[in-house]
Amino acid sequence: MNSKILIVDDEQRVLDGIKRYLGREYRMDTALGPEEALSKISKDGPYSVIISDLRMPKMDGIQLLIRVKEISPDTTRIILTGYAELESAIEAVNKGHIFRFLTKPCSPEILRKTIEQGIRQYELIVSERTLLEKTLKGIVNVLMEVLSLLNPEAWDRAMRIKEYTKMILGGLGIEEDWKIETASMLSQIGCIMLSEETIKKICSGKPLTPEETQLYEMSPMISYDLLCHIPRMEKVAEIIRYMDKNFDGTGIPKDDIRGDKIPLGSRILKVAVDFDTINNELHDPLKSIQHLKERGQYYDPKILEAFNDALYGKKESKVRYLKVSELKPGMKLEQDIKTLKGRLLISSGHELNDVTIRKLWAYREIEKIPEPIKVLVQD
Numbered sequence: 613m614n615s616k617i618l619i620v621d622d623e624q625r626v627l628d629g630i631k632r633y634l635g636r637e638y639r640m641d642t643a644l645g646p647e648e649a650l651s652k653i654s655k656d657g658p659y660s661v662i663i664s665d666l667r668m669p670k671m672d673g674i675q676l677l678i679r680v681k682e683i684s685p686d687t688t689r690i691i692l693t694g695y696a697e698l699e700s701a702i703e704a705v706n707k708g709h710i711f712r713f714l715t716k717p718c719s720p721e722i723l724r725k726t727i728e729q730g731i732r733q734y735e736l737i738v739s740e741r742t743l744l745e746k747t748l749k750g751i752v753n754v755l756m757e758v759l760s761l762l763n764p765e766a767w768d769r770a771m772r773i774k775e776y777t778k779m780i781l782g783g784l785g786i787e788e789d790w791k792i793e794t795a796s797m798l799s800q801i802g803c804i805m806l807s808e809e810t811i812k813k814i815c816s817g818k819p820l821t822p823e824e825t826q827l828y829e830m831s832p833m834i835s836y837d838l839l840c841h842i843p844r845m846e847k848v849a850e851i852i853r854y855m856d857k858n859f860d861g862t863g864i865p866k867d868d869i870r871g872d873k874i875p876l877g878s879r880i881l882k883v884a885v886d887f888d889t890i891n892n893e894l895h896d897p898l899k900s901i902q903h904l905k906e907r908g909q910y911y912d913p914k915i916l917e918a919f920n921d922a923l924y925g926k927k928e929s930k931v932r933y934l935k936v937s938e939l940k941p942g943m944k945l946e947q948d949i950k951t952l953k954g955r956l957l958i959s960s961g962h963e964l965n966d967v968t969i970r971k972l973w974a975y976r977e978i979e980k981i982p983e984p985i986k987v988l989v990q991d
Contacts, residue, residue: 615639615660615731620649620676621692622668634718638727640726646671650679661730663723665716666693667968686737690732692718719920752794755801762804765811769888770800776884776919783918792877795851799881801838802831802852817893828863832856835842855885858910872912879912883919886910897923899966900944925989933984936972941965944988951979957979 617640619630627642634640641656643649647666655658662680664673677689691707694716709731712726752816760767777796781789803811810824832852839849853877857863863871883904891900901920904911924942931946941964949958949972957975958968964987975981 614735616641616656616658617727618649618652618659618662620646620662620664620668620673622665626665630723634724634727637724643694645681646676647674649676650683653680653684657687659687660734661688661690661727663690663692663727666691667684677710686734686741688733690714690726690730692716692723702978744844747791748842751842751845752797756797759801759804762801763808763811764807764813765808766803767807769803769811769815770797771880772888773797773799773884776887777880779922780880780883780915780919783920783922784915786828789877791847792851792880794845795848795855795877796881796884798839798848799852799855799885800831800835802833802835805826805834815889815892816981819891829856837937841968847875847877851875851881854878857882859880860909863910876911882909883915886989887919892902896941902952902965930989932987934987935983936976936981936985938963938983939969939987941969941974941988946986949981949985951975951981953979955979957981 615638615640619627619640621627622645624644627644631640631642639651640756641651641659647670649662649664653662662677665816666673666674668676673691673693677691680687680689688711690712691710692714702960709729714722743897756767756770759770773895774793774796777793781787781792791974792841806814806824806827811827813819813820813824814828830853836849836853839852842849853865854869854874856877857865857869857874859871859874859879859882861868887900888906890903891897894900894903901916904916905920906917932943934943945960945963945964947955948960950956957972972981
């Protein structure tokens with residue numbers, strides 16, 4: 613790894629001295645105080661090792677390294693100070709998770725040795741995290757391949773749920789969330805024991821036998837049991853465990869968790885999974901999202917609204933002139949609809965639904981309605 617070191621002190625002579633002794637051995641930057649340090653971390657980071665003086669005005673070294681831990685958690689953090697205070701050392705280690713606490717004057721040999729140890733610590737952390745991420749990605753891919761081979765219907769459903777989940781995350785302004793997206797992909801892994809016929813019945817909204825219902829209700833817990841023992845998959849497993857939990861606290865599992873206490877990912881999956889079931893039956897996204905809204909107590913309203921916006925709210929609309937026979941739910945009227953005698957039937961701005969369209973069909977048979985009708989249609 614191409615290691616970079618940052619030295620932070622409020623005295624320029626200290627910075628110059630360290631750089632004079634060790635600047636040729638490392639890619640070393642210096643910062644005159646915490647503010648400059650944070651600016652350099654933002655612009656030039658990440659750094660393998662950051663060494664900070666303890667006593668500095670406005671923000672001391674402990675406060676600085678706590679901030680560093682938040683924005684660059686892998687960086688090895690070292691305190692260098694002229695105050696050999698036990699209390700300060702303990703506070704630095706506990707609050708800032710400091711790797712080493714050195715006292716001035718510190719010889720170049722000790723500082724060099726500490727920097728080398730800090731670099732090795734940084735490389736170890738990064739290597740382990742990279743290996744673990746690759747391992748987890750491989751595990752997820754293997755599980756999905758097994759699901760696709762043993763139950764293609766469940767795999768298809770998982771892929772649809774993944775897409776709905778990404779749309780909801782986008783609607784909530786969340787660019788990416790590995791745990792939630794992974795949970796959406798693995799949400800159907802517990803259905804591996806269900807037959808394809810049962811999955812088809814679930815997807816189409818057909819009634820299940822008592823035995824099928826019992827197995828299906830067990831599937832989130834089966835997924836949870838499969839995943840919870842895999843390192844760093846515990847939160848993914850917890851999301852899946854609560855994905856059938858209703859926002860009002862009813863549903864599975866039967867406990868006292870409700871509302872915002874339910875994991876965010878579980879609340880998102882609840883909307884995505886139920887939408888998939890209803891939409892496979894109705895084959896009409898507008899009707900399906902409306903159906904969810906009518907059962908609003910089951911869903912987090914913020915997530916439902918975000919999904920609605922992701923589906924339709926951000927799509928461009930175009931003006932079209934259509935006959936009554938061409939109108940569809942979701943279109944928005946751009947004119948008043950009146951009979952030839954001037955009687956107002958529906959006002960401009962109304963969003964059409966099945967009821968209003970049937971009303972127009974009926975009036976067209978009784979009284980003439982001028983056609984075409986000006987509407988807004990979402991692409």
